[in-house]
Amino acid sequence: MTAEYKVHGSVAVITLANPPVNGLGLSTRQGIVDGLTRANDDAAVTSIVITGAGGAFSGGADIKEFGTDKSLQEPNLHSVIAAVENSAKPVVAAIHSVCMGGGLELALGCHYRIAAPGCSVALPEVKLGILPGAGGTQRLPRVVGVEAALNMIVSGEPVKSELIGSIPGQKLFDKMAASPEALAAEALAFAQSVADVRPMPLVRNLPCKHPQGDAYFQFARNMVKGMSKNFPAPAKCVDAVEAATKKKFADGLLFERELFINLMWTPESRSLRHLFLAERAASKIPDVPADTPKRDIKAVAVIGAGTMGGGIAMNFLNAGIPVKMLEMKQEALDRGIATIKKNYEAQVKKGKLKQDKYEQRMALLSTTLDYADLKDADLVIEAVFEELGVKEAVFKQLDAVMKPGAILASNTSTLDVNKIAHFTQRPQDVVGLHFFSPANVMKLLEVVRGDATAKDVLATVMAVAKKIRKTAVVSGVCDGFIGNRMIEQYGRQGGFLLDEGCTPEQVDKAMEKFGMAMGPFRMGDLAGNDIGWAIRKRRYTEKPDMKYSKTADLLCEKGRFGQKTGAGWYDYVPGKRDAIPNAEVVKMIEDHRASLGITPRKISDEEIVQRLVFSLVNEAAHILEEGIANKASDIDVVYIFGYGFPVYRGGPLNYANEVGLFNVVQAMNRFAKNPLDDAAFWKPAPLLAKLAAEGKTFN
Ligand code: 3H9
Numbered sequence: 001m002t003a004e005y006k007v008h009g010s011v012a013v014i015t016l017a018n019p020p021v022n023g024l025g026l027s028t029r030q031g032i033v034d035g036l037t038r039a040n041d042d043a044a045v046t047s048i049v050i051t052g053a054g055g056a057f058s059g060g061a062d063i064k065e066f067g068t069d070k071s072l073q074e075p076n077l078h079s080v081i082a083a084v085e086n087s088a089k090p091v092v093a094a095i096h097s098v099c100m101g102g103g104l105e106l107a108l109g110c111h112y113r114i115a116a117p118g119c120s121v122a123l124p125e126v127k128l129g130i131l132p133g134a135g136g137t138q139r140l141p142r143v144v145g146v147e148a149a150l151n152m153i154v155s156g157e158p159v160k161s162e163l164i165g166s167i168p169g170q171k172l173f174d175k176m177a178a179s180p181e182a183l184a185a186e187a188l189a190f191a192q193s194v195a196d197v198r199p200m201p202l203v204r205n206l207p208c209k210h211p212q213g214d215a216y217f218q219f220a221r222n223m224v225k226g227m228s229k230n231f232p233a234p235a236k237c238v239d240a241v242e243a244a245t246k247k248k249f250a251d252g253l254l255f256e257r258e259l260f261i262n263l264m265w266t267p268e269s270r271s272l273r274h275l276f277l278a279e280r281a282a283s284k285i286p287d288v289p290a291d292t293p294k295r296d297i298k299a300v301a302v303i304g305a306g307t308m309g310g311g312i313a314m315n316f317l318n319a320g321i322p323v324k325m326l327e328m329k330q331e332a333l334d335r336g337i338a339t340i341k342k343n344y345e346a347q348v349k350k351g352k353l354k355q356d357k358y359e360q361r362m363a364l365l366s367t368t369l370d371y372a373d374l375k376d377a378d379l380v381i382e383a384v385f386e387e388l389g390v391k392e393a394v395f396k397q398l399d400a401v402m403k404p405g406a407i408l409a410s411n412t413s414t415l416d417v418n419k420i421a422h423f424t425q426r427p428q429d430v431v432g433l434h435f436f437s438p439a440n441v442m443k444l445l446e447v448v449r450g451d452a453t454a455k456d457v458l459a460t461v462m463a464v465a466k467k468i469r470k471t472a473v474v475s476g477v478c479d480g481f482i483g484n485r486m487i488e489q490y491g492r493q494g495g496f497l498l499d500e501g502c503t504p505e506q507v508d509k510a511m512e513k514f515g516m517a518m519g520p521f522r523m524g525d526l527a528g529n530d531i532g533w534a535i536r537k538r539r540y541t542e543k544p545d546m547k548y549s550k551t552a553d554l555l556c557e558k559g560r561f562g563q564k565t566g567a568g569w570y571d572y573v574p575g576k577r578d579a580i581p582n583a584e585v586v587k588m589i590e591d592h593r594a595s596l597g598i599t600p601r602k603i604s605d606e607e608i609v610q611r612l613v614f615s616l617v618n619e620a621a622h623i624l625e626e627g628i629a630n631k632a633s634d635i636d637v638v639y640i641f642g643y644g645f646p647v648y649r650g651g652p653l654n655y656a657n658e659v660g661l662f663n664v665v666q667a668m669n670r671f672a673k674n675p676l677d678d679a680a681f682w683k684p685a686p687l688l689a690k691l692a693a694e695g696k697t698f699n
Contacts, residue, residue: 001027001028001030001031001034002016002017002018002022002025002027002028002031003015003016003017003018003027003028003030003031003032003034003035004017004031004053005031005034005035005038005039007039007042007044007045008188009188009192010044010045010046010047010192010195011045011046011047011048011049011188011191011192012035012038012039012042012045012047012048012049013048013049013050013051013188014031014032014035014036014039014048014049014050014051015050015051015052015053016028016031016032016050016051016052016053016057016058017031017052017053017054018062019053019054020054020055020056020059021055021056021058021059021060021098022052022053022054022056022057022058022059022103023058023059023060023061023062023063023064023065024058024060024061024062024077024080024102024103024106025062025064025065025070026062026065026070026071026073028062029075029076029077029079029080030075032050032075032080032083032084032106033075033079033080033083035048035050036048036083036084036087036091039087039089040087040088040089045089046089046192046195046196047089047090047091047092047191047192047194047195048087048089048090048091048092048191049091049092049093049094049187049188049191050084050091050092050093050094050106050107050110051093051094051095051096051183051184051187052096052097052103055097055098056096056097056098056099056103057093057094057095057096057097057098057099057103057107057119058098058099058100058101058102058103058106059098059100059101059103060100060101060102060103060104060105060124060125061077061101061102061133061134063128063273063276063277064277066264066273067270067273077102077105077106077133077134078134078135078257080106080109081105081106081108081109081134081135082109084106084109084110085109085202085204087111089195090111090112090191090194090195090197090200091110091111091112092110092111092112092113092114092187092190092191092194093106093107093110093112093113093114094114094116094177094183094184094187095107095113095114095115095116095119095121095161095173096115096116096118096119096177096180096183097116097118097119097120097180098119098120099115099119099120099121099122099161100120100121100122100123100124100158101122101123101124101125101132101136102132102134104121104122104123104132104136104140105123105132105134105135105136105139106134108135108136108139108140108143108172108203109135109139109203111194111200111201111202112174112175112190112191112194112201113172113173113174113175114173114174114175114176114177114183114186114187114190115161115164115165115172115173115175115176115177115183116161116176116177116179116180116182116183117160117161117162117165117176117177117179117180118160118161118162118180119160119161119180120158120159120160120161121152121158121159121160121161121164121172122152122156122157122158122159123136123137123140123152123153123156124156124157124158125153125156125233126153126154126155126156126231126233126234126237127156127272127276128269128272128273128276129231129232129233129263129266129268129269129270129271129272129273129648130233130260130263130264130269131153131233131236131237131240131256131259131260131263132153132240132256132260133256133257133260133261133264135204135253135256136153136256137149137153137237137240137241137243137244137252137256138204138208138240138243138244138249138252138253138256139203139204140152140153140172141208141241141244141245142171142203142204142206142207142208142244143170143171143172143203143206144164144167144170144171144172145167145169145170146208146209146210146216146241146244146245147210147216148167149241150220150237150238150241153237153240153241154220154223154224154227154234154237154238161173161176162176171203171206174190175190204249205249208244208245209245210245213245213246217238217241217242220238220241221235221238224237224238230268230515230646230648231268231648232263232266232268233263233268233269236259236262236263239255239259240252240255240256240259243255243256267648267649267658268648270650270654270658271647271648271649271650271651271654271655271658272647272648272650274633274636274650274651274654274699275636275637275640275647275650275651275654277633278633278634278636278637278650278651278654279471279637281631281633281634282471282472282473282474282633282634282637283462283465283466283472285458285459285462285474285630286630287455288455288458288459288462292455292456292458292459293456293459294456294459294460294463295378295405295407295456295457295460296378297321297378297379297407297460297464298321298322298378299321299322299323299324299376299377299378299379300313300316300321300322300323300324300377300378300379300380300381301323301324301325301326301374301377301379301380301381302323302324302325302326302380302381302383303325303326303380303381303382303383303384303394303398304325304326304327304382304383304384305325305326305327305332305333305335305336305337305367306332306336306383307339307437307438307439308383308411308435308437308439309325309336309381309383309384310325310336310339310340310343310439310440311435311437311438311439311440311441312381312383312411312435312439312440313325313340313365314340314343314344314361314439314440315435315439315440315468315469315470316364316468317340317361317362317364317365318361318440318468318469319467319468319469320360320364321364321467321468322364322365322366323364323365323366324365324366324367324368324373324374324377325337325365325366325367325368326367326368326369326370326371326373326374327367327369328369329369330369333367333369336367337365337367340362340365341362343440344358344361344362345358371397371398371400371401372401374398374401374402375401375402375403376403377402377403377406378405378406378407379406379407379409379460379461379464380398380402380406380407380408380409381409381410381411381433382394382395382398382408382409382410382411383411383435386412386413386414386415388415388416388419388420391410391412391415391420391423392420392423395408395410395420395423395424395430396423396424398424399423399424399425399426404426405429406429407429407430407431407457407460407461408424408426408429408430408431409430409431409432409433409461410430410431410432410433410448411432411433411434411435412432412434412448413434413480413481413484414479414480414481414484414535416477417430417431417432417448417449417450417453417477418450418451418452418477420432420450421450421451421452421453427450427451427452427453428452428453428454428457429454429457430450430452430453430457431447431448431449431450431453431457431458431461432446432447432448432449432450432475432477432481433445433446433447433448433461434446434447434448434475434481435470436483436642437527442641442642443469443470443471443641443642444470444471444473444483444637444638444641444642445465445470445471445472445473446472446473446474446475446481446482446483446638446642447461447462447465447472447473447474447475448474448475448476448477448481449474449475449476449477450477451477458474462474471637471641473629473634473637473638474629474630474634475628475629475638476626476627476628476629477628478623478626478628481628482620482623482628482629482634482635482638483638483639483642483643485619485623485628486615486616486619486620486623486635486639486652487616487643488535488619489615489616489618489619489681490520490612490615490616491520491524491532491552492547492548492549492615492678492681493611493612493615493677494507494520494521494612495548495549495551495552496549496611496676496677496678497603497608497611497612498549498551498589498593499549499551499589499592499593499596499598499676500593500598500600500601500603500674500676501593501598501600501601501602501603502603502608503581503586503589504519504521504569504570504581504585504589505521505570505581506603506608507519507520507521507608507612508520508521508522508579509605510605510608510609511608511609511612513605514605514609514613514646514649515645515646515648515649516644516645516646517644517646518644520612521568521569521570522569522570522579523644524552524562524568524569525562525563525568525569525570525572525579526562526563526577527562528561528562528564529552529555529556529560529561529562529568529569530556530561530562532552533552533553533556536548536552536553546678547678550592551588551589551592554588554592555568555569555585555588558588560585563577567582569582569585570582570585598676610667610671611671611677613652613655613656614656614664614667614668614671615681616639616652617652617653617655617656617664617688618668618681618682618684618685618688619685620632620635620652620653621684621685621686621687621688621698622685622687623635624687624698625685625686625687632653632698632699633651633653633654633699635651635652635653636650636651636652636653636654637651638651639651639652653698654698654699656698657697657698657699661688661691661692661696661697661698662692662695664684664688664692665684665688665689665692668682668683668684669682669684
């Protein structure tokens with residue numbers, strides 16, 4: 001049982017004890033009901049306190065139980081809350097640290113609530129694509145008012161307990177404890193003080209009205225329209241709260257339940273729940289246990305003050321970690337510092353950063369032209385030109401000056417981290433830290449594990465990633481690692497689609513309608529088409545049999561490298577990022593197509609999306625099979641946080657699971673028959689073929 005029962009004098013205390021956040025899983029729910037029964041049966045007990053062990057009152061329903069039989073098994077959360085409400089002795093919730101979702105709903109079912117300051121209070125279900133399903137939409141408006149409740153339910157954002165406690169007339173908290181430490185004793189005293197009060201108060205009996213009813217909810221619906229384009233939950237939250245103001249409590253509860261169950265089965269909710277767990281699972285490396293010792297990272301050095309180096313440095317400055325930047329020339333350092341300042345000043349101007357914080361961050365930044373000055377850094381990240389010879393020179397110097405035990409990281413996006421490691425005498429201390437541009441904004445960090453990388457180095461960089469608020473995913477060494485290796489196939493399909501009859505605009509629009517932040521051609525223009533060109537040139541000699549459309553090369557021969565040259569697949573006006581279709585580019589594509597003797601055909605959006613997304617899926621299956629990625633969900637995390645894959649589709653592999661792997665393989669077999677495509681590529685990866693044949697999914 002994951003709930004403890006103890007009696008202190010006349011008060012029974014039920015303590016939720018289901019780490020890490022006291023999720024309300026079956027055994028915890030059972031524990032609460034058992035505790036209530038015991039307390040009610042014990043004549044010496046006159047009141048009951050429910051609280052949580054460790055760092056939470058409760059984080060809500062157990063997300064890991066969703067979709068399993070346990071989530072439906074009695075006592076479900078409704079029955080638990082009914083047992084609380086029906087207790088013949090008053091029940092007091094003693095809330096602290098985290099009180100979210102089902103945890104808050106449980107507290108709302110209690111007769112009284114006492115809260116410690118500093119507790120994060122939320123109904124965050126909307127972030128999982130659902131709505132509060134155990135009375136939250138019906139009870140919260142009754143205690144904090146309709147507007148505040150709807151705001152909390154639609155945003156899912158936490159509000160601090162002391163803030164709620166300070167709202168005049170609020171009925172969520174009957175009492176605020178003086179401090180988290182004082183909560184337990186104050187809750188016992190409070191429970192004793194209300195032991196004989198009858199009738200016992202229940203939130204369900206409070207009135208729930210909005211003076212401008214219909215007008216307000218119309219306004220609320222308009223407000224959520226924009227945010228809920230691809231998410232069904234926010235609009236349903238409005239419906240549920242409106243029901244609280246219009247229906248009898250019991251009917252409102254039934255209505256909420258129906259909406260909750262329907263949302264639970266939407267692909268959007270499945271995807272968001274998948275992503276919640278995937279993001280947290282990404283930090284776990286199968287052979288690196290959580291208790292692996294970590295090295296202390298108190299000072300960081302960055303080699304290279306270009307866009308990448310500057311962005312990387314900002315991450316550490318933001319986290320309060322001092323950074324020393326090294327460049328070959330003073331002018332390069334000056335330019336780098338100026339860019340960092342410009343970025344911070346833009347944030348100050350927008351009100352996103354306070355002036356004193358900006359100054360504190362800049363004070364943590366120092367510069368040098370001399371490698372010897374880096375000797376005290378605990379972690380050094382190289383962000384120099386992407387060429388093995390250049391990396392070799394840098395790593396040899398680092399090996400000579402860095403103190404023993406320092407971590408030597410490369411920000412390479414394509415080069416062999418094993419080779420880089422062996423430029424030093426300490427390959428165990430070398431790791432890849434592939435930041436995505438702009439490095440101070442993008443959440444993804446690919447941690448590239450070399451053959452020799454020590455486990456404590458991995459454990460350390462994963463912890464550092466958390467500290468600088470990155471979502472880190474471990475990749476083995478291969479060309480392009482996880483993300484760029486997959487994107488190469490995606491780009492290749494984009495090229496074939498142009499040859500067969502599409503315009504860049506048509507492909508981009510189809511992908512953006514699917515939900516990608518940007519279609520492949522707009523993305524190419526943003527990243528720089530010359531980067532892909534350099535890779536293809538390498539491929540033409542490395543893999544002469546690999547088939548590529550030559551259209552992108554023709555574009556690059558015209559110097560149309562993308563936004564940085566004001567022209568790529570599209571035209572760009574200085575200072576703006578809008579992609580303007582260019583007739584010459586379209587003509588260039590048509591001429592090239594004609595030179596190949598291809599008659600253009602009309603290609604559906606569905607085919608565009610399938611070819612592009614399934615190319616990611618097939619390459620991902622190879623990556624998984626080769627052990628480059630530890631798990632399928634890591635690949636989804638890479639694509640969501642690094643490549644603008646739509647959150648509500650949960651990543652390419654989750655999307656493939658939703659489509660059904662059998663259907664994915666069928667589509668690949670169809671694509672393989674297209675003579676203008678690459679039949680060899682479309683042979684389903686063995687892992688994918690096997691899973692499809694067995695009716696399984698990537699999870
Ligand atoms: C709900 O309640 C439905 C009801 O309305 C109706 C039911 C009928 N369950 O984020 P962290 C785990 S829906 C299970 O890194 P932090 C998490 O997986 C639920 N596990 O820590 C991770 O595990 P691991 C509504 C949970 O300190 C560990 O805790 N509630 C749950 O940065 C640490 O997580 C939510 O949506 C859970 N509910 O933040 C709350 N929550 O160590 C979502 C967390 O194995 N949770 N875990 O990887 C959060 O917002 C944050 O996790 C929290 C802690 C603020 C609690």
